[in-house]
Amino acid sequence: MFKKYPLFPQELSFKRKSWPWITPLLALLIIGFGQAIAFVPVIETGLIPKERLESYPEILYMLFAGFGAMVLLLTLWVKLFEGRSMAGMGLSLKDKPVGEVLKGLFFGVFMSGSIVGLVYILGGYELEIDSRIGFEGIVIVTLLLSGFMIQSSTEELIFRGWLFGRLSEQYGLVVGIAVNAALFILLHLPGVDFASITAFDTGIYFIGMFLFSLYPSLMVINDGSVWRAGAWHAGWNWFFITGFGLATTGIDLGTVPIVADLQAVEGQPRWLTGGEYGPEASAMMMLVLATASAFEWRKYKDKKSVLAAVEEGA
Known part of the structure; x- marks a missing residue:
């Protein structure tokens, strides 16, 4: 019924197989226990108040x-x-990781910058403060880049590397993409006040989050690794915050941005600006990710065509 698709065929020898049907639960347990190990001691001892975990510099502890x-x-x-x-x-390490990481970072920054640029052109953003980043600011954005590399790469390892990989090995690409996307969306729902937004904006949010999961999934299929996907995710998160002072998944650090300090223009629709959730809730994100996903899908189809021709010739 399901055509199996090993994402990482170079590594198919192993002692035991993670039961595919239980991998979503295992992913939740890994995330939950990881957070408990890191956060419970510092919160319970008062070293870091819970409400400060998404503020600078405490966020560095959360990321690392x-x-x-x-x-x-x-x-x-x-x-x-x-x-x-x-x-x-x-x-x-056979997948030329340095080149893939640099490529991923470039496109993460380029795509997030494109989204902000589109919203700005359409009148959704305006300059908040004309500020200039100094040496301290450069240190901060460098530390944040390192932190987001850990955070984003971890998410890609869990969702697109391990979970997607194990499900695709057993049930194929469609099931793997659908389940890893569903779990990824589920874990990003807390903090979004759906009661305060319209059904239209809610639809944009869910479509955007699905595309956010689909695009790196397609990258992993084409690359046979998560190097590019993890770096892309990091560049994406990092540049919204440090490039333009905008929120990423609702996190707004208030640090001095590299490019320009922007804010949403009052009265502009949420579907354009993303509101307090940031550009990731904007229709412009949906447009950019849909375009990028179409390119990755075309790359996958071309790759299949070439492989089919080679097999037929053999």
Whole structure:
């Protein structure tokens, strides 16, 4: 019924198979326990108040320790239970990782900048403060880039590397894409006040979040690794905040931006600006990601055509 599709065929020897039907629950447990290990001690001892976890500089702890704990738990599961190497979740060193990371970062920055540019051209954003970034600001944005690399790469490892990989091995690409997207959207729902937004804006949000999961999934299919997807995700998150002072998934750090300090123009519709949730809730995000996904899909179809021709010739 389902055509199996190993995403990482270079790593198919292992001790045990993670039961595909239970992998979504395992992903939730890894995320939950990772957060508990990192956050409970510092919150309970008062070192970091809970409400400060998404403020600078405390957010650096969340990005490094919180997501670092998750990737540690995932690695232990893959190495000790499954008996696979890191290539088993898309981190093969044979895939020219430096080039893929740089490529991913470039397109993450380029695409997030394109979204902001489109909203600005359509009158959704205006200059808030004419500020200039200094040495301290450069240090801050560099630290944040490092932190977002850990955070975004961890999310891509869990959702597009491990979860997508295990489901596709057993049930094929459609099931793998659908389940990893559904879980990814579910975990990003808290913090969004759907009662305060229209059904139209809600629809844009869900379509946008699905495309946000689909696009890196297509990258992983085409690359056979998560290097580019993880770096793309990091460049995307990082540049909204540090490039323009805009919120990313509702996080607004208030740091001095690199390009320009922008804010939503009062009275402009939420579908254009994304409101307090930031550009990721904007229809412009949906447009940019749909276009990028179409390119990746075309790349996948071309690749299939070439492989089919080679097999037929053989």
